[in-house]
Amino acid sequence: MKKNLITRLNEGPILCAEGYLFAMERRGYLSAGAFVPEVVLEHPEVVTQLHKEFIRSGSDVVQAFTYYGHREKLRLIGKEDLLEPLQKNALKIAKDAANEFKDLDLMVCGDVANTNIYNPTDKKSHAECQKMYEEQVKWAKEAGVDFVIAETINWTGEMEIALKAIKQEGLIAVANFAIPKGDLTREGHTAEDACKMIEDQGADVVGLNCYRGPKMTMKLLKKIRDKVSCHVAALPVPYRTSEEYPGFLNQPKETVDPDCSCIPGDNIFPVALDHLYCNRFEMGEFAKDCEEMNVNFIGICCGAEPHHVREMAVALGRKPESYKYYPDISRHWLHGKDKSFLELNTSMKKKY
Numbered sequence: 374m375k376k377n378l379i380t381r382l383n384e385g386p387i388l389c390a391e392g393y394l395f396a397m398e399r400r401g402y403l404s405a406g407a408f409v410p411e412v413v414l415e416h417p418e419v420v421t422q423l424h425k426e427f428i429r430s431g432s433d434v435v436q437a438f439t440y441y442g443h444r445e446k447l448r449l450i451g452k453e454d455l456l457e458p459l460q461k462n463a464l465k466i467a468k469d470a471a472n473e474f475k476d477l478d479l480m481v482c483g484d485v486a487n488t489n490i491y492n493p494t495d496k497k498s499h500a501e502c503q504k505m506y507e508e509q510v511k512w513a514k515e516a517g518v519d520f521v522i523a524e525t526i527n528w529t530g531e532m533e534i535a536l537k538a539i540k541q542e543g544l545i546a547v548a549n550f551a552i553p554k555g556d557l558t559r560e561g562h563t564a565e566d567a568c569k570m571i572e573d574q575g576a577d578v579v580g581l582n583c584y585r586g587p588k589m590t591m592k593l594l595k596k597i598r599d600k601v602s603c604h605v606a607a608l609p610v611p612y613r614t615s616e617e618y619p620g621f622l623n624q625p626k627e628t629v630d631p632d633c634s635c636i637p638g639d640n641i642f643p644v645a646l647d648h649l650y651c652n653r654f655e656m657g658e659f660a661k662d663c664e665e666m667n668v669n670f671i672g673i674c675c676g677a678e679p680h681h682v683r684e685m686a687v688a689l690g691r692k693p694e695s696y697k698y699y700p701d702i703s704r705h706w707l708h709g710k711d712k713s714f715l716e717l718n719t720s721m722k723k724k725y
C-alpha cells in the first residue's frame with residue numbers, strides 16, 4: 374500500500390516545489406497583479422510541462438495549480454463561472470503528470486490559499502471563507518489527492534477555517550502561514566504560537582511558506598520547530614529578503630535597488646525582484662539546514678525554477694532525473710580542465 378505523507382515524513386525529508394504563479398507569469402501565461410491561474414484552462418500543456426520539470430528536478434509532491442483559482446479571484450476578473458472547471462482541470466493535470474512517473478512514488482496535493490475576504494470582526498466573512506474552502510477541498514478529495522496544503526494565510530482565524538474544511542473531509546492537512554513584517558500573524562500571534570494552535574486543532578503538518586526568503590524564514594522556523602510536536606514545513610521564496618524588509622511584498626525600490634532607475638512604481642514586488650534572486654546553491658543550503666533541524670517538509674515558493682529544486686534535492690543527497698545534466702564546469706572551454714582544451718583559451722580566464 375502507498376505510504377501517506379506522515380509516514381513519508383517520519384522516514385525523512387520530502388521535497389515540494391511550488392511557485393507556479395510566478396513561473397507562469399514570467400512565461401507570459403497570466404497577469405501579475407490579479408494573479409489568476411487562467412493558464413490551467415487556456416494552456417494546460419504548459420502547466421503539465423512545469424509539473425514535469427519540477428518532478429524531474431526532484432519534487433516528491435505534485436501540487437495541483439489551484440492556487441488563487443478560488444471564487445474571490447475569479448470574481449475579480451469577472452470569470453466566476455470558470456471556478457469549477459478551472460479547479461477540476463488543475464487537479465486532473467497534476468494527477469496525469471504524476472502518473473507519467475510511475476516509478477517515482479509521487480504524492481499529489483490539493484491547495485487552498487488566502488481568500489482576501491477574511492475579516493476577523495465580520496462573522497459573515499467567516500461563513501464566506503468557509504464556503505470557499507469547502508468547495509475547493511471537496512473537489513480535491515473527489516480527485517483523490519494525497520493531502521491538502523492551506524497556505525499563504527496570515528490570519529490564524531482564517532487558517533482555522535481552512536483547516537476545518539480539510540479535516541472534515543478526512544484529509545491530511547498541511548497548514549503553512551505567511552508571516553508579515555513584525556514576525557506576527559495579523560491578529561498578533563507569534564508564528565510558533567499560531568502553529569501550535571493549529572497543530573492542537575488537528576493540522577498534521579504546520580509551518581511557513583512564501584513572503585520570506587530563506588534567512589528570514591529560518592529565523593522563525595527554529596522557534597516553530599521547538600514549539601510543536603508534529604512535522605514542520607518550510608517553503609521560502611528564493612529572494613534575499615532582509616531584517617529591514619523580511620517579506621518580498623514590500624521591497625521599496627529606492628532602498629532595495631537604488632542603482633536601477635527604470636523600474637515603474639515604487640516597489641520591486643512583484644515583477645522586478647530579480648536583483649534579490651537567490652542562486653541554486655543558497656536554496657540547496659536552506660534544504661540542508663532544514664534537514665539538520667528536523668524540518669522534513671521542505672520546499673520553495675514564488676520565484677522557484679527547476680534549477681533551484683534540483684539543487685535542493687542534491688543537497689538532500691538525491692540524484693533526481695535531471696541530475697543527468699547536472700553542471701560540470703570542468704568541461705567548459707574557459708574554466709575547464711579537459712585535456713583537449715587549448716591552453717590558448719584556458720590561459721585567458723582572467724582576460725574575460
Ligand SMILES: [Zn+2]
Nearest residue numbers: 583584674675
Ligand atoms: Zn509564494
